[in-house]
Amino acid sequence: MTADMTDPMIDLDAPDLADRLERLSRAELDALPAGVVKIAKTGRVLVFSAKEAELSGFRADRAAGRDWFAEIAPCMDTPAFRGRLEEAAILGRVDIYLEHTGDFRDPDRVLGVRIMESPDRTAYWMVIQRLD
Amino acid sequence: MAVQGAIVPARPLAAARPFNPARIRHPRIREFHTLWDDLRGDRIAPARDDFGPEDFRAVLPHLFLVDVERGAAFRFVFRIVGTELERQLGRSLAQQEIDPLPQDRWAGTLYGAYANCAITLRPVYDYVRTRLPDGTVGEFERLTLPVSADGQAATHLIGCAILSGGFSIRDAWGRAG
Numbered sequence: 001m002t003a004d005m006t007d008p009m010i011d012l013d014a015p016d017l018a019d020r021l022e023r024l025s026r027a028e029l030d031a032l033p034a035g036v037v038k039i040a041k042t043g044r045v046l047v048f049s050a051k052e053a054e055l056s057g058f059r060a061d062r063a064a065g066r067d068w069f070a071e072i073a074p075c076m077d078t079p080a081f082r083g084r085l086e087e088a089a090i091l092g093r094v095d096i097y098l099e100h101t102g103d104f105r106d107p108d109r110v111l112g113v114r115i116m117e118s119p120d121r122t123a124y125w126m127v128i129q130r131l132d
Numbered sequence: 133m134a135v136q137g138a139i140v141p142a143r144p145l146a147a148a149r150p151f152n153p154a155r156i157r158h159p160r161i162r163e164f165h166t167l168w169d170d171l172r173g174d175r176i177a178p179a180r181d182d183f184g185p186e187d188f189r190a191v192l193p194h195l196f197l198v199d200v201e202r203g204a205a206f207r208f209v210f211r212i213v214g215t216e217l218e219r220q221l222g223r224s225l226a227q228q229e230i231d232p233l234p235q236d237r238w239a240g241t242l243y244g245a246y247a248n249c250a251i252t253l254r255p256v257y258d259y260v261r262t263r264l265p266d267g268t269v270g271e272f273e274r275l276t277l278p279v280s281a282d283g284q285a286a287t288h289l290i291g292c293a294i295l296s297g298g299f300s301i302r303d304a305w306g307r308a309g
Contacts, residue, residue, distance in 0.1 A: 015263065015267070078244060079241045079244060080241045080244050080245070080258070083241065084241070084260060088262055091262070091264060091265070092264065092265035093265055095262070095263035096260060096261065096262045096263070097260070097261040097262075098258075098259065098260045098261070099155070099257070099258070099259045099260075108149050110152075110155070131155070132149075132152040132154075132155065
């Protein structure tokens, strides 16, 4: 079942979600109901929220500064995930939602991932929800 | 950044949790899944002969039927491709083999989904929603289903793909042409 993309704290389906995430404090990011990751366009992890650490089982302090696709989520280094992200970047400012199968502790878990370009266009915000 | 990862899943998912059809958004795709599920009954997948021409009518413009050939790697060859899919791509795909090389990203997503389905003999569902710079939202859904004569190996893959909103397959997947 598709997860509800809305929450009283922040509308995870809002068109301006990247702007909103950018304004949140680290504590507020950590308190969101979905995992939040921010990666530089080079792939380096800038933010790995406490909720994402809790849901994924991957320690936040081990994620910071590492390469997302090479070291943390190589299963997303595929045409279906990274390829679509890069094609969306060619179209313009990235704002895509896709469903990806494979979580850190559960390779069969379906993730709903919204990826948005940061307002300064140097990074991507990813909001990760665990679906079925 | 070049995509480096493998496009074939690293492990079979046969023992994995069952596919949840509630994930399917588009009613025609959901109906096609129901048809496939009814035809297979207690089997892991229906056989090609279980399908009649009337079964395809509702999704025909969006339908694809692919031959599966097993060797060192899977080969997938389009047998039937719906008119709407070919119109979106701007070319005919019938009798075409899918190139697994990931530099063609459109084909890369296809090959990965098809290989996943052929390996696991389970439905593979793709959903992507893109908000374009002008605010238009486009959606792409693709359901790939196994067809098997013996329940051991896929002989064909069948499914449908539907785009809605303001973008085309070529916009969504790059210059596939």
